[in-house]
Amino acid sequence: MLKRAVAIADAGGLESLTMRSLAKELGVRPMSLYHYFATKDEILNGVVDLVFGEIELPAADGDWRTEVSRRATSARAVLRRHSWAIALMESRTTPGPATLRHHEAMLDTLRSAGLSLPMTGHAYALLDSFVYGFAIQESALPFDRDSAPEVTQAIAAQFSSGEYPRLREYAVERVMKPGYDFGDEFAYGLGVILDDIERSIPASDRSAER
C-alpha cells in the first residue's frame, strides 16, 4: 500500500502523490484511505520510513570502514532513486521503525569500531549531513545524467559575459571536460570523512577485527 505510494512519487514526483491518485492506484475510493491513515501526513511518514528501509544496514561485526562505506553508498543510491523523499525528510520529526533500526545499526557499527560516544555523534552527524546534502545537490543539478553536454554548453555560454570568471573557468576547464561526473565527488567526500573517523579510533582498537 505504501509501496504504491512510493511508486507514484517515483513516476510523477511528490506533487503527483495525492489521496485521490493513491486511491485510484489501489482501485478504491479516496475516502477509504482514511480507514488506514488518519491524515495524508501519516502516509508521508510511512513513505519516508519505507524509503529509509531500502538503505542497506551496516553489520556491526564486519570491518567498520567497509560497512560504513557500503551503507553510505547505498543511502546515496536510494535517495537518488527517490529524490522527492529528500524534501520530505525536512518536515518529518517522528522516525518510523525502519529509521530507528537503521540508526541503531549505524550506532552499533561505530561504537563497535571503538569510537567514543562523543566521537560517534560527531562522525554520524558529519556522515549523514554529507549524504543528505550530496543527495540534494545531485537532485538539483541543472542537467540530468544523459543530456549533460548540450545543457552544460548553454550554461557556459551564459557565463561568457565575463561577469562570472570563476564559474566560467570551472565550467569550461572542468565540467565540460570529457569524463567529468559530479557523482564522483561522492567518493572524495566519503573518503575524507572515513579518514577522519579512522584517525579518531584509539590505537588499541585500530584494525581490530574483533
Next chain:
Amino acid sequence: MLKRAVAIADAGGLESLTMRSLAKELGVRPMSLYHYFATKDEILNGVVDLVFGEIELPAADGDWRTEVSRRATSARAVLRRHSWAIALMESRTTPGPATLRHHEAMLDTLRSAGLSLPMTGHAYALLDSFVYGFAIQESALPFDRDSAPEVTQAIAAQFSSGEYPRLREYAVERVMKPGYDFGDEFAYGLGVILDDIERSIPASDRSAER
C-alpha cells in the same frame, strides 16, 4: 514583493505560501500576481534566490579559512531561519543571480587560496553537502531548541524496551546530559572539512596572505 513571500513562509511554513495568501499580504487580488510572474514556480525560484542572497559572501582576498568558515556558518544560520527553503532547493534547477554571485565568490576564494581546479570541486561539493545536509538534520530534530529535556526523555523512555540498546545508550549517556547541543556538531564537521582543504594547499601557497 518576494520578501513578503519569504515572510509568509517563515511565519506559517511553505504550505502557507499560496498565490492567494501572497496576494492578500500585498493587498491585491490573486490574479494580479500573474502580471509579474508566469507561474508560482517562478515565484519559488525567486524566493530561493532571495534566501541565498542572505548568506554572507566570502572575500577572496581575506584569509581563506576565516572566509570559508564565516560563509558556512552564515549559510547554516540562514537555512535555520528559513528551513522551508531546504525542501525547495531539491527541485530548483535554475540558479538565480544571487546564487550565481554566491558560487562565483566561493570559487574565487578557494582558487585564490591555491586549490587546484579538481580540488576546488571536491572541497566545494563536500562543504555544501555538509551545510545543506546539516540544515536538513537540524530542521528535522524531534525537539525544538527550547523544549529539549521533556521530549528527549519521552523518547528515551521509548527505548527502554531494550530493542534499541545503542540508541538508548546515546540518548541517555549523551543527548540527555546537560550541555548537549546537536548544533555543536556543526563546528566539528566544518573543522574536518577545513582541515582537509588546508592539507590540499600546495606548500608554496600555504598561509600566504597574498
Next chain:
DNA sequence: ACCTGAACACCGTTCAAGT
C-alpha cells in the same frame, strides 16, 4: 501597463451513511 471576476479542474478532509 496593470489589475480583476468568474470559472475550471484540482486538493485534503468532515460527516453521515452504507455493507
Next chain:
DNA sequence: ACCTGAACACCGTTCAAGT
C-alpha cells in the same frame, strides 16, 4: 471492520474583460 457519496474550504491557473 471496511468502504463510500456528497459536500466544504481550499489550491493554481485560464480566459476574457476592465482601467
